[in-house]
Amino acid sequence: MESRNTSAPExxxxxxxxxxxxxxxxxxxxxxxxxxxxxxxxxFNS
Amino acid sequence: MTEASLxxxxxTIAGPGYNRWLIPxxxxxxxxxxxxxxxxxxxxxxxxxxxSGDPANPAPDDWTPGQIGWTFSIAIVLLGLSAAVFGKxxxxxxxxxxxxxxxxxxxxxxxxxxxxxxxxxxxLLYLGYGVVGGIGLGIGYISPVSTLxxxxxxxxxxxxxxxxxxxxxxxxxxxPLAVALMDHFKGSAPQGVAPTFIVMGIIYLLFMQFGxxxxxxxxxxxxxxxxxxxxxxxxxxxxxxxxxxxxxxxPQFWLLWVVLLTNVTAGxxxxxxxxxxxxxxxxxAAMGTGRGVTAAAAAGFVGLLSLFNLLGRFFWSSxxxxxxxxxxxxxxxILGIILYAxxxxxxxxxxxxxxxxxxxxxxxxxxxxxATAPAYLSDLFGKYQVGAIHGRLLTAWSTAGVLGPLIVHxxxxxAKEQNLAGAAAYQNVFYTMAGVLVVGLLxxxxxxxxxxxxxxxxxxxxxxxxx
Numbered sequence: 454m455e456s457r458n459t460s461a462p463e464x465x466x467x468x469x470x471x472x473x474x475x476x477x478x479x480x481x482x483x484x485x486x487x488x489x490x491x492x493x494x495x496x497f498n499s
Numbered sequence: 500m501t502e503a504s505l506x507x508x509x510x511t512i513a514g515p516g517y518n519r520w521l522i523p524x525x526x527x528x529x530x531x532x533x534x535x536x537x538x539x540x541x542x543x544x545x546x547x548x549x550x551s552g553d554p555a556n557p558a559p560d561d562w563t564p565g566q567i568g569w570t571f572s573i574a575i576v577l578l579g580l581s582a583a584v585f586g587k588x589x590x591x592x593x594x595x596x597x598x599x600x601x602x603x604x605x606x607x608x609x610x611x612x613x614x615x616x617x618x619x620x621x622x623l624l625y626l627g628y629g630v631v632g633g634i635g636l637g638i639g640y641i642s643p644v645s646t647l648x649x650x651x652x653x654x655x656x657x658x659x660x661x662x663x664x665x666x667x668x669x670x671x672x673x674x675p676l677a678v679a680l681m682d683h684f685k686g687s688a689p690q691g692v693a694p695t696f697i698v699m700g701i702i703y704l705l706f707m708q709f710g711x712x713x714x715x716x717x718x719x720x721x722x723x724x725x726x727x728x729x730x731x732x733x734x735x736x737x738x739x740x741x742x743x744x745x746x747x748x749x750p751q752f753w754l755l756w757v758v759l760l761t762n763v764t765a766g767x768x769x770x771x772x773x774x775x776x777x778x779x780x781x782x783x784a785a786m787g788t789g790r791g792v793t794a795a796a797a798a799g800f801v802g803l804l805s806l807f808n809l810l811g812r813f814f815w816s817s818x819x820x821x822x823x824x825x826x827x828x829x830x831x832x833i834l835g836i837i838l839y840a841x842x843x844x845x846x847x848x849x850x851x852x853x854x855x856x857x858x859x860x861x862x863x864x865x866x867x868x869x870a871t872a873p874a875y876l877s878d879l880f881g882k883y884q885v886g887a888i889h890g891r892l893l894t895a896w897s898t899a900g901v902l903g904p905l906i907v908h909x910x911x912x913x914a915k916e917q918n919l920a921g922a923a924a925y926q927n928v929f930y931t932m933a934g935v936l937v938v939g940l941l942x943x944x945x946x947x948x949x950x951x952x953x954x955x956x957x958x959x960x961x962x963x964x965x966x
Contacts, residue, residue, distance in 0.1 A: 467516065467517075467521075468518075470521065471518055474521050474713060477524060477709055478527040482527070482668045485669075485672035485673075485675070486668065486671055486806065486809070489802045492798055492799055493800075493806060495795045496797075496800050
């Protein structure tokens with residue numbers, strides 16, 4: 454819990470939402486990074 | 500309950516216990532989408548051969564590279580202009596409505612652009628991807644910034660760095676996605692471009708909805724647990740609040756404008772020429788038969804620069820939370836001047852590894868400059884209208900988008916006329932960019948705390964959950 458204006462604790466569902474939210478943006482980002490990394494390897498293979 | 504009311508700021512106030520770490524993914528959903536703009540060049544060849552069907556042999560009526568290039572330029576200019584124009588509106592209506600507008604403009608821009616491609620109308624392509632899409636870029640870019648700063652007063656650099664990192668990552672997703680889609684649709688439309696635009700427009704529109712519906716603003720009295728604003732007075736972090744209209748009357752705003760302009764101009768100098776730069780500097784003639792940098796390896800170099808552009812956004816912006824913004828920018832400039840001045844020597848000495856390392860560090864600081872700017876603004880002007888002030892600062896980016904390539908092309912042409920080859924052909928570019936960074940360093944050193952006369956009088960509503 455991060456708020457000083459509330460006493461409600463974070464729930465397990467908020468933890469699950471957090472994981473899903475980061476997966477939603479993290480998976481495409483990691484895919485993009487991996488594609489770029491593969492391309493970048495050509496520099497070291499030359 | 501109407502749809503419009505769901506978009507209102509008042510409907511986005513976070514409830515008790517809301518986890519603030521949900522905000523960065525919401526911001527990333529927007530920035531990962533609009534960051535596609537930096538991958539627009541993947542469409543250059545297909546757009547230039549819609550009639551002939553053969554990029555190597557364009558038909559007389561095919562669009563020229565220059566005509567196609569304007570699409571991206573218009574989008575970047577509109578990014579800066581719309582960020583400046585719509586910044587205050589964003590502060591008033593809140594991030595959700597702004598993100599929705601950005602998603603409609605950015606996705607809609609693709610759809611209008613696809614019609615332009617289908618009808619082979621350059622004007623429609625400019626209007627769609629350039630103007631409408633560019634407005635989506637500008638609104639989208641600034642939409643999560645002030646919200647992140649309000650959620651992370653203790654880690655402003657980390658938070659904005661994460662979001663703006665997404666803009667760097669967007670091109671890494673957009674480029675292979677576009678290639679795959681064009682390949683898929685090749686048989687059904689010229690070069691597969693028009694259907695690719697339609698699919699990408701829809702994908703981005705939907706992807707951005709995640710940000711729209713996840714974003715929340717903190718309640719007025721919210722603060723992170725255990726957060727105690729520093730009692731040690733740091734003169735470079737204001738306790739007051741300056742409006743966007745007053746901010747542009749201060750010398751600090753214009754000094755930061757020069758800081759961003761010079762940092763971006765210099766970085767674009769490397770990015771613009773990366774592929775021919777490394778191929779010509781480390782050519783077979785210079786390195787020996789079979790040892791020169793090939794086109795594929797040069798593409799790898801460009802990819803490596805993209806990775807460091809992305810990593811630098813997060814690394815440097817996060818580091819600025821510890822180092823302070825002014826010190827961080829001083830590092831960008833001092834280290835940048837040294838590296839820019841060194842690169843021609845490394846090229847002439849055929850020091851490929853050191854050359855690549857130097858370029859990667861330079862590009863990491865280019866990305867870092869973008870990501871550190873919002874926190875610097877928040878330190879100097881307060882949280883009140885930091886999104887709107889950031890929007891106005893981004894006109895420096897638009898200016899650099901014209902100035903950087905202009906410097907590079909002018910100096911490269913001059914070198915060609917003098918028959919300079921290899922590393923020598925680019926040395927004036929790097930020395931000039933080192934000079935540009937000296938200007939930025941001086942501007943950064945001149946930044947002082949904003950005078951109290953510019954502060955808002957009386958209490959201000961930091962537009963979080965205020966209304």
